[in-house]
Amino acid sequence: MEKEQELFASIVKKMSRHKGVKAGRMMSAPGITSGGKVFAFYWKKEMIFRLGKEFDAVAFGLKEWHLLNPFKERPPMAGWFCVPYSESRHWEELARRALKALRASGPSV
Numbered sequence: 001m002e003k004e005q006e007l008f009a010s011i012v013k014k015m016s017r018h019k020g021v022k023a024g025r026m027m028s029a030p031g032i033t034s035g036g037k038v039f040a041f042y043w044k045k046e047m048i049f050r051l052g053k054e055f056d057a058v059a060f061g062l063k064e065w066h067l068l069n070p071f072k073e074r075p076p077m078a079g080w081f082c083v084p085y086s087e088s089r090h091w092e093e094l095a096r097r098a099l100k101a102l103r104a105s106g107p108s109v
Contacts, residue, residue, distance in 0.1 A: 004085045008042040011095050015040075018099060027070060032095065039098040046082045047091045049098040052105075053079045062087055 001009070008030065015021050015032050024033030024041075026048075031041030040049045048068050057065045065083050067076035083094060 002045070004045045004088070005042065007085075007088055007091060008047060011040075011047075011092050014092065015095055015099065021099065032099075034099055034102055037102060039102040040095045043082075046084050047088075047094070048080055048082045049094045050079060050102065051081050051094065051098050052101045055079070055081065055097075055101075057081055060090070062090060 012023050012030070012032055016023070018034070021032060021034045024031045024036075024038055026038040026041040027043065029041045029043040031038040033039070038050070040047060042048075062081075062083060064087050065081050067078065068080035068082050069076040081094070083090060
């Protein structure tokens with residue numbers, strides 16, 4: 001297992017301690033869910049977080065990031081932030097923030 005995958009697996013294990021949080025899938029990639037909704041996943045050696053449109057990556061302190069753009073003919077997905085392993089020191093905190101954002105978005109989670 002690669003170092004990026006190992007770190008992701010460690011974060012899944014830690015996040016699973018929160019009520020209702022478990023491993024899941026997103027776009028055939030391993031993810032983390034709450035209430036059946038994905039809030040973070042691992043894809044192409046990056047972690048992708050659903051942080052919302054109002055999240056300010058620069059103010060948070062990220063130097064490297066980009067919005068998720070899995071489609072050739074569509075714009076990037078607003079609110080989904082891709083963070084490379086070079087910024088992995090932030091992955092765990094971003095996962096917690098993504099869970100918090102998901103839970104704040106509605107009563108179903």
